[in-house]
Amino acid sequence: MFKKWISSFIVITILLWHFSLLNSLAASPINSSSRIEGMLVVDVSNSMKSSDPNNISSEAMKMFVDMASLKGDKIGAIAYADKVMREKALVSINSEQDKQDLKDFIDSVDKYTYTDLSAGVKEAVKVLDSSHEQGYYPLIVLLADGNNELDPKGSRTLDQANADLNQAVADAKAKGYPIYTIGLNANGKLNKDVLSNVASSTNGKFFEANSADQLPDILSEIFANHLKLKIVPVDEMVANGDFQDVKINVPNENVLEANISMISSQPVEVKLVDPSGKEVPIPSDQALLSQSRTYSMVKLTKPLQGDWTLKVKGVPQDKIDINLIFNYDLQLKMDPLSKQSYKSGDTVKINAYFEDNGTQLTDTAIYKSMKSKVLVKDLDNGKTEEVSLSAGDKGFSGQFKLGNSSSYEVNVKAEDNSFFRETAPQKITVQKKAAVPITKSKTDEDKPFPWLTAALIALGVLIMAVLLYFLVKKWKENNRGFSGQMVVEIKDEDTGERSNPQYRKLKGFKGKFQLHQLLGLNPEFAETNQIVFKPAAGDSLLIINQSNCTIEKSGRAIDAKKGQIIKRNDRLRIVLKQVNKSVYIEYIS
Numbered sequence: 001m002f003k004k005w006i007s008s009f010i011v012i013t014i015l016l017w018h019f020s021l022l023n024s025l026a027a028s029p030i031n032s033s034s035r036i037e038g039m040l041v042v043d044v045s046n047s048m049k050s051s052d053p054n055n056i057s058s059e060a061m062k063m064f065v066d067m068a069s070l071k072g073d074k075i076g077a078i079a080y081a082d083k084v085m086r087e088k089a090l091v092s093i094n095s096e097q098d099k100q101d102l103k104d105f106i107d108s109v110d111k112y113t114y115t116d117l118s119a120g121v122k123e124a125v126k127v128l129d130s131s132h133e134q135g136y137y138p139l140i141v142l143l144a145d146g147n148n149e150l151d152p153k154g155s156r157t158l159d160q161a162n163a164d165l166n167q168a169v170a171d172a173k174a175k176g177y178p179i180y181t182i183g184l185n186a187n188g189k190l191n192k193d194v195l196s197n198v199a200s201s202t203n204g205k206f207f208e209a210n211s212a213d214q215l216p217d218i219l220s221e222i223f224a225n226h227l228k229l230k231i232v233p234v235d236e237m238v239a240n241g242d243f244q245d246v247k248i249n250v251p252n253e254n255v256l257e258a259n260i261s262m263i264s265s266q267p268v269e270v271k272l273v274d275p276s277g278k279e280v281p282i283p284s285d286q287a288l289l290s291q292s293r294t295y296s297m298v299k300l301t302k303p304l305q306g307d308w309t310l311k312v313k314g315v316p317q318d319k320i321d322i323n324l325i326f327n328y329d330l331q332l333k334m335d336p337l338s339k340q341s342y343k344s345g346d347t348v349k350i351n352a353y354f355e356d357n358g359t360q361l362t363d364t365a366i367y368k369s370m371k372s373k374v375l376v377k378d379l380d381n382g383k384t385e386e387v388s389l390s391a392g393d394k395g396f397s398g399q400f401k402l403g404n405s406s407s408y409e410v411n412v413k414a415e416d417n418s419f420f421r422e423t424a425p426q427k428i429t430v431q432k433k434a435a436v437p438i439t440k441s442k443t444d445e446d447k448p449f450p451w452l453t454a455a456l457i458a459l460g461v462l463i464m465a466v467l468l469y470f471l472v473k474k475w476k477e478n479n480r481g482f483s484g485q486m487v488v489e490i491k492d493e494d495t496g497e498r499s500n501p502q503y504r505k506l507k508g509f510k511g512k513f514q515l516h517q518l519l520g521l522n523p524e525f526a527e528t529n530q531i532v533f534k535p536a537a538g539d540s541l542l543i544i545n546q547s548n549c550t551i552e553k554s555g556r557a558i559d560a561k562k563g564q565i566i567k568r569n570d571r572l573r574i575v576l577k578q579v580n581k582s583v584y585i586e587y588i589s
Helices: 002-026 056-067 096-107 117-131 158-174 192-201 212-227 364-368 442-446 451-478 523-530
Strands: 035-043 074-080 084-092 136-144 179-184 206-209 231-238 243-250 255-263 269-273 287-291 295-301 306-313 319-328 330-334 347-356 371-378 384-388 396-401 407-415 420-422 426-430 485-492 502-505 531-535 541-545 550-553 556-558 564-566 571-575 581-588
Touching (some): 035 117, 056 096, 056 212, 056 295, 074 096, 074 117, 084 117, 084 523, 096 287, 117 136, 117 158, 158 192, 179 192, 192 206, 231 243, 243 319, 269 295, 330 407, 347 407, 384 396, 523 531, 523 581
Parallel strands (some): 035 074, 136 179
Antiparallel strands (some): 231 319, 255 295, 269 306, 287 295, 330 347, 347 396, 371 384, 407 426, 485 581, 531 541, 541 564, 571 581
């Protein structure tokens, strides 16, 4: 009887854990859209004047910004020398003005004296930690020559800098932040080993760049790795001073955006004609134009399927390299396998299909235009076999036979010349022969029941259940969301001048956020990183002040060291101590 009670207790406890986890996960829906959170990190030390004399790093960062989707990609930028010199927090890209603000920031960065690579990487990880949202794919793009040069008058050593870099890289790997490194090597002093190690350690990739015309391939590969896109070479032409026609084919109606990049040493003029023969104004809601010193980019939003004509006019004899990148919001899904467990020699049937915003795609043309295969990885020996799938009206299908290994992992990959997608892997367990039952001897049966062992097991299970309960509770607190927005104004107490009100939406934060984040992580207001906001009951906020700043409400100072509740339409004044300025905030719907 006691044996049954112990067994029932263990089963019930495990079920309680299971449902607790399921409920906590169900409370946080995952956004399925393919959006990026990209931190651009650039070395702005004095050495870059020789390793990057043509300022390729700025062109690369601006091109990355221009390639970002206008549907909510988030981009931030960090300029570092021996410490973080300038910083732009993650900005949600929803308009051309958002992009222009980022590019203006990139152009405004100066050069400084010394270099400490760890400063930039560590700060990028910190920013992603504070702003990462589910449904976004985080990444770091690091542009540097890989060399450290510390202030000889300072106390910091190269060993300390290297240890900090290793720790920052380890943190990025643990949190799933791949680092793509672009090595700038105009003077031949590039430290490839350092940048290659940073990239490979975080599942990123290292690239070497000596000239601006290498950037489209590099940035396209970064986007390809991250959003599963491909670069489509279109044309390489020599300008003759007149408009020259270039054909651009949009393969299907599922293209969200098409980025047409034109790399040239001289400015170009462009016109655009849609498949019906109608000229599309540039700029317009459908076609946006971005231009920089070494490139021009046309972004088409929801372009019509068919052949477009790009008319390009350049300076005579100037070489113009034209490439195309499509952006799709399609996800490849694989049906659950029909069995949980198989036997050696069994046939496994595979069905996969695309989803567009959660709806299964039934576009025969797109399936027929793609190559698809199932990747079967033998988990016993690590080898992977590829089996081609057939395209039908509603997806891809096929089958393969299992070998004699104990377990496999399968996923489907589909690709054409402009993008590819892969499904999440599914595991297959192969049944082994049933073991011969062991007959207990009489002496085993005569042994007394191990009461002490059973009691210790029950106690251990109970302790683990309680611990898991508190861990889940803490996880929910750390991931609780915010609503509403904060109006932020800054007053210079010396001149009396006020900044324009800035409206900061709070829904992107989880668990807590700092006032410093609302202020764009501006180093001038670093003292506000000790002023923290947490969600409270009834759509209110809890403000906790561990800084030396004074917080006033309705003209009176309030003590918020242990927390004060802020309700909708409450207005606060934060008096800074390190600069003679005040920050006014108002919590609104």
